[in-house]
Amino acid sequence: MRFPRLRAIIFYSFLFATSAPVLSLVVLTVSAAWRYPSLLPTVFSWRYLVSVLAQDRRTAEALINSTLIAALTTALTLLLAVPAAKALGLYQFRGRQAVKLLVLLPLMVPGITVTMGMHLTLIHLGLAGSIAGVVVVHTVFTLPYATRVLINVFELVGEKYEKQAAMLGASPRMILTDVTLPMIMPGLLSAAIMSFIVSFSQYITTFFIGGGRILTVPLLLVPHLQSGEIQVAAVYSLLFIMSTLASIALMEGIVRKFYKGAYFLQT
């Protein structure tokens, strides 16, 4: 490197820019008084941590719900997105470009509009107020991301390896498990992580479809944010960040264990 010092400066300023907000969140959770112009809080207290983590039973319930819903949403999303992305990425048919654009529609129409309409339908189906209903509505918002990511992966990988495997006598099942899935695994992982995070951070949709029966972390966080109880909000935010990070690490870990990086497409 010709400019080691410049490189270091850039590296550390990026590191600071990304970690400073999280650090200030950590400090906020224990700061009872943090008045302008003091750089650090003047009074510290465990009160906020205790009230959220120890005294409120809803915290555990919300964490479990959030994780369960995000996991189910991710599974449902991938189940729908993989075949759809393969079709859109590899096969030529009339209206393909239009469909590729339409896939993004849920992101262009305001979420609240989609949710209100779906709420009525889900009430008729008896799914409003259930985990299943929340998973369905979250999937509407995770599908566009997952499908877009996977379309690109399928376009990149193509189907020549699958054809070759078929010619060599592999059964459709073997092609799926030994050829297709390993080849798209990096994309699949990105799509899964994206879906998980999008589902985990849903607020309004969970609110409407869950109808308050299904409590998730954002449902507990947002009221405190709106009312200015920022320390309590900070505790929930950290919980939120840590549980998403842990889930993502778990997903990566499982994938690496099964695929050991042997077939990984170098992207």
Added chain:
Amino acid sequence: MKKPIIFLAAVLSVVLFTACARPTATVAPNNFADALRTARGKTVTFYGWGGSTAVNSWFDNVVAPALQAEHGITLRRVPMNIDEILNKLTTEKQANKLRGDIDVIWINGENFYTAKTQGLLYGPFASRVENFTRLIDPQAPDTNFDFGVPIEGMSVPLGRAQLVFVSDTARLPVFPASAQALLAAARANPGQFTYAAPPDFTGSAFVRNIIYEIVGFDAINNAPAEKEAIYNVIRPALDFLNELEKYLWEEGRTYPADTPTLSRMFAEGQLLWTMSYTPLYAARKIANNEFPPTAQTFLFERGNIGNTHYVAMPFNAPAKDAALVLIHQLISVAMQAEKLDVNNWGDLPVLDLARLTAEERTRLQGVDSGRGVLPVDELLRRRLPEVHARKIAIIEELWQEHVLRR
């Protein structure tokens, strides 16, 4: 890898197609004794604003254990804003969903008006709540009218709030006790006063309090709820607010979006005052070390706006019997005393002191209301009524047109 996918698909389809039975409406009990009997062992859901740990803790750590111990009912509190609750109920009414999720809601003012006129509420039910008939004054204005809207037994008072101002004796020796004194104080300390922009609940109440100061309560109360008429009546007050604006924070080019922001700016020392619709708010903030120990509550000499907040039942409440018992419990002497305690919530009681036994009265009057606040009887003495809910939106609109966007 294929098997886990099939497994997941199976799990998902099982999850998706359970709970498809269509429930029917529940029957409401005819009297309180029936409610007590059938409600035992049930779960009752309370939906309301969940942004205050103090309020949440009163429900979770005071009301819920008492309800469980005395009546065998489990309380489930769900934090949800009233706008979203009403949206949900409206959709459920459209879908003709007769068995909802919500048993009791926390409501008042414009939202009560909307809910009542849209048929989103169940009732009248107040006369079936034992503590309502026993402990609450039937003649009190706030038993009969909520922001000028006739209640007609569709809701029961839960607590009383009042707009209070908070300043710091160490930084402002004399508190402004009238609109004119506020103008003088702002002129002497430019940039150190402001208020949250309506439709913020508290900011909006402040604007109405200024209207009372400048043109009087009767003038606005007697005006018809039409924009033109109200504009003519409150014009001097809007002129006053424009005069005041020159000396406000950022010279009034912008206003804080909400009152929590205002309080944070006061806590950080940027502003000389803040305000709250919770009369004992300052005590809690001082106890939390967020406000300095020299912070002190004050009112305008001629009084501040107060309102009452209520609980009601949605048209499709699934456990109406348990809801009646919960409401009965919420307005019991013990719960109201705990609610007044600043260590819990610090909200004024709704009970009629004349109807209490000597022992109950002592219980209520012995409550710790904390530092930096005014005594309960002074608050109730200098308490001004609210105007009709429909006028509030009009006033907020006029403020935006003539003060904010001038």
